[in-house]
Amino acid sequence: MLMGPQVLIEVRLPNCSQADIRQRGRMLVTIAHATMSDNPVQAGRKKKLRVVSKRRRRVENALIAYSFIAPNFLGFAVFTLGPILFAFALAFMHWDGSNPITFAGLDNFWRLFEDKAFIDALWNTIVFTVVSVPATLACALGLAILLNQKIFGRDFFRTAMFFPYVASLVAVAVVWNMIFNPEMGPVNMILYTLGIAPENLPGWAADRHWAMVTVILFGIWKSMGYYMVIYLAGLQGINSELYEAAGLDGANAWQKFRHVTLPQLAPTTFFVTVMLTIQSFKVFDQVYMITQGGPGTSTLVLVYHIYNEAFISWDLGYSSMISLVLFFLVLAVTVIQFRRQKED
Amino acid sequence: MASISLKKLNKTFGALTVVHDIDLEIADKEFIILVGPSGCGKSTTLRMIAGLEEISGGELLIGTDLMNDVPSKDRDIAMVFQNYALYPHMTVYKNMAFGLELRRAPRDIIDAKVQEAAKILDITHLLNRKPKALSGGQRQRVALGRAMVRNPEVFLLDEPLSNLDAKLRGTMRAEITKLHKRLDATFIYVTHDQVEAMTMADRIVVMKDGHIQQVDTPQNLYDRPVNMFVAGFIGAPQMNLLPATIRRSGHGFTAQFDGRVLPLPHTFDVARIAPYDGREVMLGIRPENFHELAPGDIDPQNTAPFAAVVELAEPMGSEIHLNLLAGGRQMVARVSPRFKSKIGDAVTLTADMTNAQLFDPETERSILY
Known part of the structure; x- marks a missing residue:
């Protein structure tokens, strides 16, 4: 039999004096490496059997896992992945929906830079996002904090705030248009009684300077209830002992909010920001219901432009190219947000 | 001066009263422990002192100042929470400095105080970590440190060791006791663990159902419990409580339990026992007052043989806890590890009656004290 390598180890006993050690002599420990098995062939075969069964x-x-995923994935492939890939391809084609598709190369891409409406839509989308994301977030958080207190009628107000989110957009938009009607809407009536001259009253959806404001206000009002609910869940997850500790440390209400609530809500805020940003980039329905992109191009947003190009002008290739731009815009912003979240 | 007075302190939640008219005087720099089973009102009492619960009735004085409506931050107290309540997004340093920063202390003073507390608690190397990167014991130290940096007159500690493992709990017990000596402040400490209460407190407050049962030094609580609850709560294994009949015998009295005649020492107050002559009382004998042989230093007049059947022997290493059956009653005796017995063995131990207790079975109050 083959002897393994020999290792000499000197062991010092920490509590022994030098004399002690000398007296006992050095302890030499020899460790002999024995081979793993006397019969390597047999050992190998056993090992192989186990490997097969493991595989x-x-x-x-x-297989079991995939069988569970399959139904969902099939639906995703047919209704989402397929169309997306088709749209990607279509961005480099000419197609009016009925005549044969022809290859366009980068025609659609270059057209973007000459399309005044596209530039306006891109700008309007960015303005809409930059204003409505923080505004909705602040409103949702403020409401959540208010409705997390033990106040009378709390459940009623929670429901009332959530209601716009679940209500039919069409019905809600009709009401909104009435409320903000420049001639006889209650908003302008109130502003008038507050002393604003009739010629200075905002024209809201009919005024190119106020149309975007109207759309943004509508968007905030419609979606803040949903994010309020998310923030409420976040608030209720905060350990109340932290507030007690902060109180004993001498924090006032603002300092508790600043040093306990906000940091504790950071993951919620991140989620809300990402969702709101994506939602804002994709805004369409409220523009469609309130201003149809007008007056002029003052509320024309990217998705509205995509819709116009696709189903009004029937230029599906170009509209796909705009979709592609939107896709990369959303992707870029989301990636940046995730990066920043990780850095924190 | 940080003496604390609770005068007829009450806490009610709607129709439910959880703390009933508590009167308690806590001396300056005293280490006082509130102990009792869960739901006894000990934490609520502490939280009222902290200002985290509104006081429903009565008065709370710190020093000579009425504190009922003074906000927590102005009471010159610091609190250590059961779950530590460290700010998760702040480093250890920031956690400890936060209170001082809010009070606008100068930066160099904050730094000096944090460093000093960290040194005392041996957490200097952890100052840049966040709480989630700490072990339970380390978090506990940080929570203590956060309380220390403000130099409060009063420390409130709410079950601070209950989330630690048994070994660490032992170490931290000793450290908190040392800390109390060093900080020279009043400590009010809540626990359900009678071992913590016995080992750390200057005085213990035993509570049950929102009422104070007894306030005394640990040894007095152990030796002279005023009622059956305190007798059973303090000491592990629990005091054995046996129904026994009082009989006059010569100049003194005996307690008779299931045919066993147990002499009551002459040191007991005869005047208090006499009214119970011929009546049944609850006799309390602690497990360590049973011996396999009577030790030489006990007056033989105060001992009696005590026959029982072994139900279970639990070796603890340094001693054996014998679970016994006598007169249909289960009881425990602590005997030396040399004592050999098997389940079902009939054994005769010596009962030392010197520290026996007598309770009125109806009021559950002590007859002797």
Whole structure:
């Protein structure tokens, strides 16, 4: 039999004096590496059997897992992934929806830079996002904090605030248009009684300077209830002992908010910001219901422009190219947000 | 001066009263421990002192100042929470400095105080970590440190060791006791663990159902419990409580339990026992007052043989806890590890009656004290 390598180890006993050690002599420990098995062939075969069964188990597990994923994935592939890939391809084609598709190369891409409406839509989308994301977030958080207190009628107000989110957009938009009607809407009536001259009253959706404001206000009002609910969940997850500790540390209400609530809500705020940003870049329905992109191009947003190009002008290739721009815009912003979240 | 007075302190939640008219005087620099089973009102009492619960009735004085409506931050107190309540997004340093920063202390003073507390608690190397990167014991130290940096007159500690493992709890017990000596402040400490209460407190407040049962030094609580609850709560294993009949015998009295005649020492107050002559009382004997042989230093007049059947022997290493059955009653005796017995063995131990207790079975109050 083969001897393994020999290792000499000197062991010092920490509590022994030098004399002690000398007296006992050095302890030499020899460790002999024995070979793993006397019969390597047999050992190898045993090992191989186990490997096969392990692999089979892995395959079985994978099959079971995929069988659960499959129904969902099939739906995703047919209704989402397929159209997306088709749209990507279409961005480099000419197609009016009925005549044969022809290859366009980068025609659609270059057209973007000459399309005044596209530039306006891109700008309007960015303005809409930059204003409405922080505004909705602040409103949602403010409401959540208010409605997290033990106040009378709390459940009623929570429901009332959530209601716009679930209500039919069409009905809500009709009401909104009435409220903000420049001639006889209650908003302008109130402003008038507050002393604003009739010629200075905002024209809201009919005024190119106020149309975007109207759309943004509508968007905030419609979606803040939903994010309020998310913030409420976040608030209720905060350990109340932290507030007690902060109180004993001498924090006032603002300092508690600043040093306990906000940091504790950071993950919620991140989620809300990402969702709001994506939602804002994709804004369409409220523009459609309130201003139809007008007056002029003052509220024309990217998705509205995509809709116009696709289903009014029937230029599906160009409209796909704009979609592609929107896709990369959303992707870029989301990636940046995730990066920043990770850095924190 | 940070003496604390609770005068007829009450806490009610709607129709439910959780703390009933508590009167308690806590001396300056005293280490006082509120102990009792869960729901006894000890934490609520502490939180009233902290200002985290509104006081429903009565008065709370710190020094000579009425504190009922003074906000927490102005009471010159610091609190250590059961779950530590460290700010998760702040480093250890920031956690400890936060209170001082809010009070606008100068930066160099904050730094000096944080460094000093960290040194005392041996957490200097952790100052840049966040709480989630700490172990339970380290978090506990940070929570203590956060309380220390403000030099409060009063420390409130709410079950601070209950989330630690048994070994660490032992170490931290000793450290908190040392800290109390060093900080020279009043400590009010809440726990359900009678071992913590016995080992750390100057005085213990035993509570049950929102009422104070007894306030005394640990040894007095152990030796002279005023009622059956305190007798059972303090000491582990629990005091054995046996129904026994009082009989006059010569100049003194005996307690008779299931045929066993147990002499009551002459040191007991005869005048208090006499009214119970011929009546049944609850006799309390602690597990360590049973011996396999009577030790030489006990007056033999105060001992009696005590026969029982072994139900279970639990070796603890340094001693054995014998679970016994006598007269249909289960009881525990602590005997030396040399004592050999098997389940079902009939054994005769010596009962030392010197520290026996007598309770009125109806009022559950002590007859002796």
